[in-house]
Amino acid sequence: MTLPAGIERHDFDGETGLATRGSPVYGEPTDGEWRRWDPHRSKLGAMLELGMDTGLDGDETVLYLGAAAGTTVSHVADFAGPTYAVEFAPRPLRELLSAAEDRDHLFPLLKDARRPETYAHVVEPVDVLVQDVATRGQARVAALNRQFLTEDGRLLAAIKARSEDVTAAPEAVFEDVVAELDDHYEILETDRLTPYHEDHLGVVAQPR
Template sequence: MTLPEGVERHGFDGETSLATRGEPVYGERTDGEWRRWDPHRSKLGAMLENGMETGLDGGETVLYLGAAAGTTVSHVADFCGPTYAVEFAPRPVRELLDAAETRGNLFPLLKDARKPERYAHVVEPVDVVVQDVATRGQARVAALNERFLDDDGRLLAAVKARSEDVTADPDDVFDAVREELSAEYELLETTRLEPYHEDHLGVVARPRRD
């Protein structure tokens, strides 16, 4: 797997890890201008560590769904172009705004990813949708936001089994999500995100366009 431009491996206290160049956000270790991208705190970081072919090259325009306090989306903004960060909860958005202060390409949006019509007037067509929303109906969220993707764009999603059904077998949940996603997307790769995140599935897909 080739890392995107702007993502490198650096040594942090004797441990080699992914890193991006930017101001620290969540207390991560640093090596000069480089900040450790902790895969235990980032589903996208875990996808990269597990060798998934995300299609990221660096410089892409990104719509990030479920930005929370900015842990992962700040890394994305470090090596990508315009990055629209959608988060529903007001409290983490305050921290997200702090992360955006030193990143002129990071645009926080206090919006609900399940209602993309409320930010469609702000978000331009994007190369990548990154999705990390811990809510029931994760495949539905991906389908609703497919409208923003260019024809050759990519969906990079982290599916949390227990957000769909805390009592169900994760494998059954993932099978159902794959089937639902397939209505709108061509699935290119799906991989469990262990050992970094239990009962999570990483998904790389592209939109079906007739």
């Protein structure tokens, strides 16, 4: 697997893992200036570990939906260009703001990913849309935020089956969500994020 510029493999306590260069955020192991990107705590990290073709090259502009406390988006900001991090809940945003202190092109936004009109005046066109939101209607969120993607941009989404329907079989949920996504995106690749995340599907797509 070819990794994007700014992501390397390093040894941490006898185990080789993905790493980005930046200040620690969530107590992750470090190797000098490099810090472990834990795929068990990051859906995008899991997509990379599983060899999915994310199309990341290390210099893209990113809109990250569902940034939470900054675990994954801080790694993204370590290697990417301007990174807009949308988070709805005030409590994790405080930790996200702390992660952004050492990253001058990480821009936290206290906004709702289901209402992109509230941040459309701030976010420039982006090369990559990363979606990791725990809400019903994940395909609709991706459709609403498609407006920010450049023509040849990429959607990297982690679909959470339990957020859509806690009673339905995950495979059925994934089938429905991907079918809805297909109205707005060309699906390039899908893969279950097992063993790192149960009942999650990684999706790589580009806007139609």
